[in-house]
Amino acid sequence: MGSFNTTPITVVKNITKEDFIEKFYKPQRPVLIENLTKDWGAYNKWNLDYIQELSKDQVVPLFDNNPAKGKQSVYAPVKEMKLYDYIQLLKTEPTDLRIFFYNILDSMPQLLQDFKYPDIGLKFFKRLPALFFGGGNSKVFMHYDIDLPDSMHFHFHGNKSVTLFPPQQTKYLYKVPFSIHNIDKIDMDNPDFEKYPALQYAQGIQANMKHGDALYMPSGYWHYIKYLDGGFSMTLRALPRRPGVFVNMLYNVFIMRHLDNLMRKFSGQKWLNYKEQRAIKKTNKNIK
Numbered sequence: 001m002g003s004f005n006t007t008p009i010t011v012v013k014n015i016t017k018e019d020f021i022e023k024f025y026k027p028q029r030p031v032l033i034e035n036l037t038k039d040w041g042a043y044n045k046w047n048l049d050y051i052q053e054l055s056k057d058q059v060v061p062l063f064d065n066n067p068a069k070g071k072q073s074v075y076a077p078v079k080e081m082k083l084y085d086y087i088q089l090l091k092t093e094p095t096d097l098r099i100f101f102y103n104i105l106d107s108m109p110q111l112l113q114d115f116k117y118p119d120i121g122l123k124f125f126k127r128l129p130a131l132f133f134g135g136g137n138s139k140v141f142m143h144y145d146i147d148l149p150d151s152m153h154f155h156f157h158g159n160k161s162v163t164l165f166p167p168q169q170t171k172y173l174y175k176v177p178f179s180i181h182n183i184d185k186i187d188m189d190n191p192d193f194e195k196y197p198a199l200q201y202a203q204g205i206q207a208n209m210k211h212g213d214a215l216y217m218p219s220g221y222w223h224y225i226k227y228l229d230g231g232f233s234m235t236l237r238a239l240p241r242r243p244g245v246f247v248n249m250l251y252n253v254f255i256m257r258h259l260d261n262l263m264r265k266f267s268g269q270k271w272l273n274y275k276e277q278r279a280i281k282k283t284n285k286n287i288k
Contacts (some may be wrong), residue, residue, distance in 0.1 A: 002193045006163060009215075020216075021121040025150065028218035030164055031222040032207050036106070036214040042114040043212050046156040048087050048230065054108055055083035062086065063094040065139050067184035070268040073261070086133070094136030098208055102131040107203070115154075115234070116199030118214075119282040122150055122238035131234050134160070134227035140222040141190055142173070146257060148249045150216045150235035156207040158231025162215060163188065165207040165222040171286040173222060174204040176279045178260040180252065183276055188224045198283045209233075219245055 010024075011032045012196075024031045037043045048183055061077030068074045079097075081089075089095055104111050105127065117124045134140070144167070145151065153162075163172060174183045174196055186196060193200045217223060219240050242245045263271045 002191060003202065003230065004163065004188075004191060004199070004202060004204050005207075008204040009164070009207040013252050015120075017119060017121050024216055025121055025218075030205055030207070030218060030221060031216045032209070033214040033216070034120055034212070035097060036152075037115070037122075037212045040115045042111075042154075042156065042234075045114055046111075046232075048091050048157050048232070048266055050230070051108075052084055052087040052091075054096070054110065055087065055149050058083040060099050060102065062097045064098070064184040065098050065137070067141065070272070071265060073264075090133065094229075096135060096137040096139070098132070098134040098138040099232075099277050100132060100142070101131065104129045104131060104204040117153065118229065119238065120152075122152065122216075122236075123235045123241070124152075124238050125149070129230050129234060129236055133232040134225075134230070136227060136229045138227040139188075140223075140225040141184055142186075142221050142222055143219050145237075146180050146187070146249075146252045147237070148219045148245050148252065150219050152236045153209075153217060153233055154235075155213050155215070155233045156211055156231060158211070158227070158229040160228055160231060160233070162209060163224040163225045165192050165202060165215065166218075167220040167222075169202050169204070169222070172198040172283065174198065174279045174283045176275045177282075178263070178275060182222075183279055185276075189226070196280075198287045200288060215282050269270075 009030055009032050012032065013034045015031070015033055020031075023029070058082045059080050061080050062081055064078050066078070068076065086097065086099070089097070112129070112242060117126065176183060185195070186192075186199070191199045209215060242247050
């Protein structure tokens with residue numbers, strides 16, 4: 001057992017649009033910006049109590065830390081609960097239950113008044129501002145986003161840990177074919193280098209987020225997220241503009257995802273086992 005080789009993320013308090021584009025967007029480097037949300041209403045208003053007040057009788061799907069098995073869909077929630085009761089759970093005890101992709105525009109549009117799209121050089125897709133909630137035991141499997149956006153990830157209420165790996169490190173991460181994640185048996189907090197030897201060569205970036213922090217995640221970056229206590233985050237996405245990345249996004253969304261779902265539906269665990277074996281064989285070959 002061991003730990004990943006990571007370096008701390010670059011942290012800035014403020015940044016101009018010109019500096020962001022030249023130093024981070026063009027070279028595709030992540031950065032943590034501390035004061036980007038300071039002039040938002042959300043900076044002072046957004047906490048679990050505030051969301052709970054607005055929740056009314058909404059019922060939300062919840063996910064946990066367990067990966068889907070066999071013919072289970074990765075998009076199927078483990079349970080449903082009133083949003084009010086879920087937030088009460090976050091406030092009172094650690095839990096691994098989390099909300100994935102809560103669409104603000106559809107579910108709580110009044111929150112749109114509390115933030116503004118940063119004028120930082122990214123052309124944000126304004127149809128999908130989304131919240132993500134997690135408890136003190138919640139972990140999000142290491143993955144990259146299927147639509148390959150450049151993302152700004154804003155955290156509120158509490159603390160979370162984000163471990164990033166650039167796309168160039170994919171060859172060491174045991175990426176599962178026809179998917180956007182690595183082998184789900186890998187313990188990202190305590191990786192087994194004997195069983196998965198390539199992991200010891202992976203070079204990552206570590207970010208620790210507190211209330212109001214903004215994390216820029218470039219297109220295709222792997223991320224493993226761990227909630228250190230109950231809280232929530234918002235992601236704003238900018239769709240890829242580089243032609244090669246845009247083509248890969250179309251393949252991921254319209255071909256790869258549906259092919260994988262189809263194979264999973266008909267072959268179940270056999271398909272998952274086959275993909276895992278291929279991931280191990282291909283990745284271990286990269287270090288020989």
